[in-house]
Amino acid sequence: MVVSRVLGVALRQYYLIRGSLTRIIPLFVWVAIDIVLWGFITQYLNSFTGQRSNFVPMILGAVLLWGFLVRVMQGTTMAFMEDSWSRNFLNLFATPMTITEYVTGLVLASIASSMVGLFVMFALAVTVFGLSFFAYGMLIIPFLLVLFLFGIAIGIFGCALMLRLGPSAEWFVWPIPALLSPFACVFYPLSTLPVWMQYVSFLIPPTYVFEGLRAIVAGQPVADGTLLWGIGLAVLYILLACWFFTRVYRHAVRTGLIARYSAESAS
Amino acid sequence: MSSVLSVSDLRKAYRSTVAVDGISFSVGIGEIVGLLGPNGAGKTTTINMILSVLSPTSGAITIDGINTATHRTRALERTNFSAVYAPLPGNMTVAENLRFFGMLYAVKDLSKRIDVLIAQFDLERFRNTKCGVLSSGEQTRACLAKAMLNQPTLLLLDEPTASLDPSKAQEIREIVRKLATQHRCGILWTSHNMYEVESVCDRVLFMSKGKILLEGNPRTLPQEYGKETLEELFITVAREPLTLEENHGR
Numbered sequence: 176m177v178v179s180r181v182l183g184v185a186l187r188q189y190y191l192i193r194g195s196l197t198r199i200i201p202l203f204v205w206v207a208i209d210i211v212l213w214g215f216i217t218q219y220l221n222s223f224t225g226q227r228s229n230f231v232p233m234i235l236g237a238v239l240l241w242g243f244l245v246r247v248m249q250g251t252t253m254a255f256m257e258d259s260w261s262r263n264f265l266n267l268f269a270t271p272m273t274i275t276e277y278v279t280g281l282v283l284a285s286i287a288s289s290m291v292g293l294f295v296m297f298a299l300a301v302t303v304f305g306l307s308f309f310a311y312g313m314l315i316i317p318f319l320l321v322l323f324l325f326g327i328a329i330g331i332f333g334c335a336l337m338l339r340l341g342p343s344a345e346w347f348v349w350p351i352p353a354l355l356s357p358f359a360c361v362f363y364p365l366s367t368l369p370v371w372m373q374y375v376s377f378l379i380p381p382t383y384v385f386e387g388l389r390a391i392v393a394g395q396p397v398a399d400g401t402l403l404w405g406i407g408l409a410v411l412y413i414l415l416a417c418w419f420f421t422r423v424y425r426h427a428v429r430t431g432l433i434a435r436y437s438a439e440s441a442s
Numbered sequence: 443m444s445s446v447l448s449v450s451d452l453r454k455a456y457r458s459t460v461a462v463d464g465i466s467f468s469v470g471i472g473e474i475v476g477l478l479g480p481n482g483a484g485k486t487t488t489i490n491m492i493l494s495v496l497s498p499t500s501g502a503i504t505i506d507g508i509n510t511a512t513h514r515t516r517a518l519e520r521t522n523f524s525a526v527y528a529p530l531p532g533n534m535t536v537a538e539n540l541r542f543f544g545m546l547y548a549v550k551d552l553s554k555r556i557d558v559l560i561a562q563f564d565l566e567r568f569r570n571t572k573c574g575v576l577s578s579g580e581q582t583r584a585c586l587a588k589a590m591l592n593q594p595t596l597l598l599l600d601e602p603t604a605s606l607d608p609s610k611a612q613e614i615r616e617i618v619r620k621l622a623t624q625h626r627c628g629i630l631w632t633s634h635n636m637y638e639v640e641s642v643c644d645r646v647l648f649m650s651k652g653k654i655l656l657e658g659n660p661r662t663l664p665q666e667y668g669k670e671t672l673e674e675l676f677i678t679v680a681r682e683p684l685t686l687e688e689n690h691g692r
Binding site: 177179180182183184186187190191195257258261262263265266267268269270271272273428429430431433434 | 456486487490493494495496497514515516518519521523525527528529530531532533534535538541542543544545546547548588
């Protein structure tokens with residue numbers, strides 16, 4: 176892997192973001208609005224329960240962690256969409272860059288952009304609504320790791336979907352997190368779901384994060400194995416997403432899709 | 443003459459439609475080869491296969507002796523291209539685009555190389571201008587600067603002067619000629635401007651319906667086929683390829 180190629184892909188995103196308010200604002204505004212909205216909802220809920228229970232670490236923490244996953248996924252897909260919107264695929268794929276280097280560059284761009292969102296969410300949740308991350312202890316690290324890895328996996332999957340189906344397929348990509356959220360048990364315990372949905376939830380890594388988060392808030396232990404299982408699943412999904420992207424790329428090279436991408440001839 | 447590009451029995455078919463039909467040719471070191479033919483002849487398909495953005499149905503392509511099918515990255519490190527249908531991203535400046543692509547081609551001493559190319563293609567005024575607001579001629583020059591970033595052994599130019607005024611087109615032709623003679627770069631050039639082809643190309647290949655019908659010196663080829671000019675020969679290739687195919691077969 177040639178580092179300059181990976182950095183080049185990420186640098187392009189930096190060039191695009193630094194001079195564009197329309198790209199800077201979405202990095203943090205929507206997640207900030209989510210935190211504010213859910214922050215007040217949790218305060219309202221707390222007013223009913225008094226000292227008996229605190230919804231902030233459970234609900235606001237879940238909103239923050241889910242927002243992080245969405246930002247990671249969108250960071251990857253947005254970097255890809257920029258190449259789609261500027262019809263840059265021919266220039267890009269005619270360079271010596273490998274698919275691994277390109278995808279790694281997209282991930283690097285996503286790390287940088289999602290960190291902005293994460294920082295703003297942290298700052299708001301802690302300073303305005305009194306969310307304390309000490310409540311989660313060191314488990315916050317594997318929580319974030321699982322969500323980061325799974326965000327990357329669905330981001331790469333989304334990019335492959337757009338490469339296969341053409342630019343308009345971005346409308347399939349944006350709702351992916353919303354589609355997964357009922358199964359990921361962001362706001363309710365796994366046991367709330369019907370049995371068939373629980374089977375699906377077991378296959379979704381964030382489920383283990385949110386189950387773990389609720390266990391900590393309830394003062395119960397989190398089994399090490401569950402989070403390791405979540406990490407393992409997320410890594411597996413990254414590998415599957417990379418395999419899918421490579422397959423789609425090979426199909427695009429075989430059919431000439433890259434050279435006439437905007438024609439959406441595959442759809 | 444040893445070749446920087448060797449295309450052997452190259453074929454591309456989409457189900458029953460054959461876009462490129464078993465063509466073979468080469469481009470030598472320092473040679474400028476014109477790839478000519480009417481729209482739909484298979485020129486762009488051929489260029490896309492050389493650039494590895496389209497895989498051939500059969501046949502082989504080697505760049506500088508490196509097979510593109512088995513060593514894509516190494517082959518493309520020695521190649522670059524400029525095409526009217528592949529402009530640089532319009533939302534980045536000329537300098538940003540050159541840096542971005544320079545990093546993808548892993549160009550050494552990139553800042554210096556960018557300065558040289560910006561001066562060479564008269565882009566100093568536009569260094570910090572977004573490519574999307576440049577005139578088509580300026581965009582073409584920016585694309586050509588990108589194409590020279592890695593000092594390619596093989597340069598593919600698809601109608602590089604199509605949107606340039608005669609003066610700028612002349613300058614570009616001189617630069618490209620210099621590249622071929624001084625840097626020993628092999629160039630595959632497509633154009634519909636027969637005057638330009640005659641003045642720039644050492645050799646031309648006429649394509650029609652996916653096949654190479656004629657090959658030769660652009661200054662003597664028309665007379666060999668009883669035509670006055672290269673343009674007249676082009677029109678015959680476009681309208682009556684069969685008559686030439688019969689002559690070619692004899």
